[in-house]
Amino acid sequence: MAVRSCLSQWAARPLNMPRIKLFLAMSQLRSVLHTLEIELGIEDLSKAELDVLSAVLQISNGNNSYEFAASQVLEHPLVNHLGRSTIYRSITALEERGFVTVSKRGYNAEYHVNLSAS
Numbered sequence: 001m002a003v004r005s006c007l008s009q010w011a012a013r014p015l016n017m018p019r020i021k022l023f024l025a026m027s028q029l030r031s032v033l034h035t036l037e038i039e040l041g042i043e044d045l046s047k048a049e050l051d052v053l054s055a056v057l058q059i060s061n062g063n064n065s066y067e068f069a070a071s072q073v074l075e076h077p078l079v080n081h082l083g084r085s086t087i088y089r090s091i092t093a094l095e096e097r098g099f100v101t102v103s104k105r106g107y108n109a110e111y112h113v114n115l116s117a118s
Helices: 002-011 019-040 047-062 070-074 084-097
Strands: 067-069 100-104 110-113
Touching: 047 067, 047 070, 047 084, 047 110, 067 070, 070 084, 084 100
Parallel strands: none
Antiparallel strands: 067 110, 100 110
16 A cells, blocks of 8 residues: 555656656655565566566456467567567566466467466
């Protein structure tokens, strides 16, 4: 709940604040995010893996099935700065950690999100 209250506190503020306040807000959000990553046991994931995991969760939650295709991840804005091979390596790393499972291998690979992973 502390995370939600902190996020809603900053979401309600206008973005025309002085730059120093924006940087302070960013630093507080990063602290909250870091704490949340520790609580979820994902603090050791690379930035690419965290970005892919976030994209996967947004995609799969959007369809309410917790399923996603690799092709959907490749098109997600959170990972557009990553190379194709980095995205696939990150999906494989998430699979090895148990965050995703493969439901269909091959060219049009499909996956399922496993939220019980630790």
